[in-house]
Amino acid sequence: MKKINHIGAKQGLQWIVNGFYLFRCSPLIWIILCGFLLSIAVVLSLVQTVGQIVFTILSPVFMAGLMSGCKALEQDKELEIGHLFAGFRANTVPLITLGGIYLVGQVLIISIAILVGGDTLMDLWFEGKRVDENELKRVSGNMLSATLVVLTLSIPLMMATWFAPLLIMFDRMPPFVAMRLSFLGCLSNFIPLQIYAISLIVLAIISSIPYGLGFFILIPTLFASIYASYKAIFVDISETEQLS
Numbered sequence: 001m002k003k004i005n006h007i008g009a010k011q012g013l014q015w016i017v018n019g020f021y022l023f024r025c026s027p028l029i030w031i032i033l034c035g036f037l038l039s040i041a042v043v044l045s046l047v048q049t050v051g052q053i054v055f056t057i058l059s060p061v062f063m064a065g066l067m068s069g070c071k072a073l074e075q076d077k078e079l080e081i082g083h084l085f086a087g088f089r090a091n092t093v094p095l096i097t098l099g100g101i102y103l104v105g106q107v108l109i110i111s112i113a114i115l116v117g118g119d120t121l122m123d124l125w126f127e128g129k130r131v132d133e134n135e136l137k138r139v140s141g142n143m144l145s146a147t148l149v150v151l152t153l154s155i156p157l158m159m160a161t162w163f164a165p166l167l168i169m170f171d172r173m174p175p176f177v178a179m180r181l182s183f184l185g186c187l188s189n190f191i192p193l194q195i196y197a198i199s200l201i202v203l204a205i206i207s208s209i210p211y212g213l214g215f216f217i218l219i220p221t222l223f224a225s226i227y228a229s230y231k232a233i234f235v236d237i238s239e240t241e242q243l244s
Contacts, residue, residue, distance in 0.1 A: 001236070002171060002237065003237045004181070004189075004235075006189065007192045009192050012194070012199060013199055014228075015192075015196055015228040015232065018225065020217075020221045022224035022227070023220045023221045026078070029080070030079065031220065032081065033220070034220050040055070056106070057096055059102075060087070060095040060099045060102070060164070061087035061099070063165040063166075063223075064087035064091065064095050064168065065083050066084060066223050067169060067226070070228075074227075086169075090169070091168050094173075094174060095168055097175045101161075101176075102161050105157045108153075110150070112153065113146040113149045159182065159183045159186035160179040160180070162186055163178075163182035163226075163229075163233070164179045164181075166234075167181055167182060189233055193229075196225070196229065
């Protein structure tokens with residue numbers, strides 16, 4: 001069982017520092033792993049809608065694999081290419097189920113946004129059709145409302161799925177239980193997570209300046225920092241009882 005730990009605001013920065021430390025333990029393998037994952041995403045995207053659906057469903061499986069690599073590094077073991085596929089060897093069905101739930105959530109959010117925005121919004125988003133200036137002015141209010149709907153509903157969905165792959169992989173939780181605990185963990189530590197997100201945005205801007213080369217460091221650090229934040233927020237109940 002896990003207990004949600006309430007973290008101080010400044011720990012949002014510490015997660016990134018801890019993530020960089022895990023990256024520094026095996027930088028070359030980290031870059032290869034992230035490059036391999038990006039290649040899989042690009043190849044699947046070439047299959048248009050089907051490929052994107054498949055990658056969305058499998059994303060928690062790949063995430064769980066990367067997190068298992070972080071755990072190996074924490075235990076002074078070597079990071080290996082095979083860690084990317086560790087989610088296919090353990091807890092695969094719950095992880096894929098999580099990906100399916102996330103996909104359904106995205107579809108529902110987009111459907112609601114289309115209902116709010118109307119047919120013109122669908123033409124703009126999905127078909128790239130051009131509209132004249134008068135028509136654009138007419139639908140601009142609906143577009144703003146639809147955008148707010150997407151943001152309002154996407155944030156809770158992201159909170160529910162942010163830590164869920166780790167809770168499924170390491171704690172063998174069912175998908176809906178993991179999503180509930182992930183949401184509560186994010187909600188209880190909203191301020192440090194905001195500082196964490198803002199810091200990553202700033203680092204992303206800095207990383208893009210030298211021809212985007214900084215992303216070779218930032219992307220692996222981001223994945224590793226997710227593991228660091230999971231370790232800080234979710235604590236075994238037995239450990240907390242010993243501390244008390």
